[in-house]
Amino acid sequence: MSIMELQDVRQVFRRGGKEVHAVNGVSLTVGKGETVAVIGESGSGKSTLGRVALGLIKPTSGDVVFDGIALGSLSKKEMRALRSRIQVVFQEPYESLNPRIKVGDIVAEPLIIHRPEMSRAQRRAAVIAMLERVGLTAEHAERLPRNLSGGQQQRIGIARAIITEPELVVLDEPTSSLDVSVRARVLDLLRDLQREREISYVFISHDLATVGLISDRVAVMYLGKVVEQGPTQEVLTNPRHPYTKALLSATLSTVVGQRREHVPLRGEIPNPSKAPTKCVLSGRCPVEIAECSTWPVNLLPVADRHDVACLRADADREPAALGGPR
Amino acid sequence: MLRVTGLTSQFRGRAGVVRAIDDVTFEVPEGEAVGIVGETGSGKSVTIRSVLGLLPSYGKVVSGSAEFEGTDLIRLHRSRLREIRGARIGFVAQNPFGSLNPVLSIEKQFRNVMRAHRRISRSDLRDLALERLESVQVRGPERVLRGYAHELSGGMAQRVVIALAMLHDPSLVIADEPTTALDVTVQRQILDLIDAQVKQGRRSLLLVTHDLGVVAQYCHRVVVMKSGKVVETGLVADVFTNPSHDYTRQLLAAVPPAPWAAVPSLSGPEVHR
Structure with a gap:
């Protein structure tokens, strides 16, 4: 069962007469209780895709379908009502928390909006229970965000996101600004919460090592397109796209x-000022052939549930196939 | 090459005086690369800023020494220190756009850095700058030289900063998280570049990073810092395989293995140029 489906999503921004093609036809399915990682560098369109998924x-x-409902x-x-079911955790915990509001009130805010029937x-009680669930205490409710460590602040961000019991949470680089020792514990917390509540995650990241620890499937984005997707272990240990290989080797x-x-x-990475007319990696690719610059390259299956958008996906496997398009 | 002994620095703040680093001692032997690792607040950046005399106005070295080529940098007059910094010690900071002047052309910045230490004609300088930009693999060096920092990508800007840091052929290069602000695929390029520049010039390197992988792959020695103190120092090969301090062990355990490390054969299916 899928909870969210992105169907051929395109996102073009217009800024001062210039176009930015941030997302160029991305389709992605997120199953119930599943973690799908979206991997990419800055400019890949991964955060834009996250914002589209959040509505x-x-x-x-293109369409975004959540639990059978087309967001468009x-x-x-109606969209506002649906927001309690799709939540978000941002990269910079401190910047995403209001510095003048006590932690307890920050976590209570979604309830005021989405559960107005609840008494004070x-x-x-719900806020305290949630703080305790994310590893904090009732005492933290009285503090201001600046009096917490980075890891504690991110726990507040997570508590605020899941207090409305969402079915899908978009995690936009949730551990990138944390120190390694704190990072591991926050990932553990996210995993435990998922198991308890069957939450689905869209995990946006540039860090393959982190993604390897938490996700079931991974989609590698480059210049607004998914260039490779598949089960995480398969993609990380048997990458087929030169971009995925480059990311891994880094x-x-x-x-x-x-x-x-x-x-x-x-x-x-170039500026995405036009829709691609050739392979997105053309010009940077170490195994490029002439055909790569003649038309956009789409995802094709190379193994079970493993898709790659590369004319040379088999280049290092079948030397006989070198030099020609398939 | 560089010997830091008992270095202690304090910051004056609203909460009173805070000891940022305490009795920091380590050495950078000639021709070696030394990594300082630690998490946020460990004092790794304060350490090199103390050595370089680049602490903010509310910070102060209160004791200790930093001996470089026979001179104690801590006791040096500011103008003498400025001469050494730039000429004998090249510095690469985290954010290249903070290191470059936004309103001066790149050529003018080469000229300023050059003239701070040596007289040189305009045309000689131009030739030298072009050669140095080529050596750090900047494409279209003529165009870059005419242009300004904001026209460069993060990776290109950091290459320009590296070229400027190497301009006077320093014997020691100090880099403070030089790739943290850059994209993953660019990070590796820049680390390889710094590595090559250091090796070619037989320089020593002091590299500050939070990334244990960078230390494992690019450094001979490591200094592990926590809460302003050095908890462990030694050869990377020893410390990483057999850490003697609990904190080092925890730090290493917290880093997930490289995702590709599960591949049975390391050479794996490779892409050939």
């Missing part, structure tokens, strides 16, 4: 001497 921006084209068909009021006492091991051959990409 915060309306895609230029909803009125403002009920709300208070992750350094803490084991001395354990080094992966560097897959170099030329230059840096």
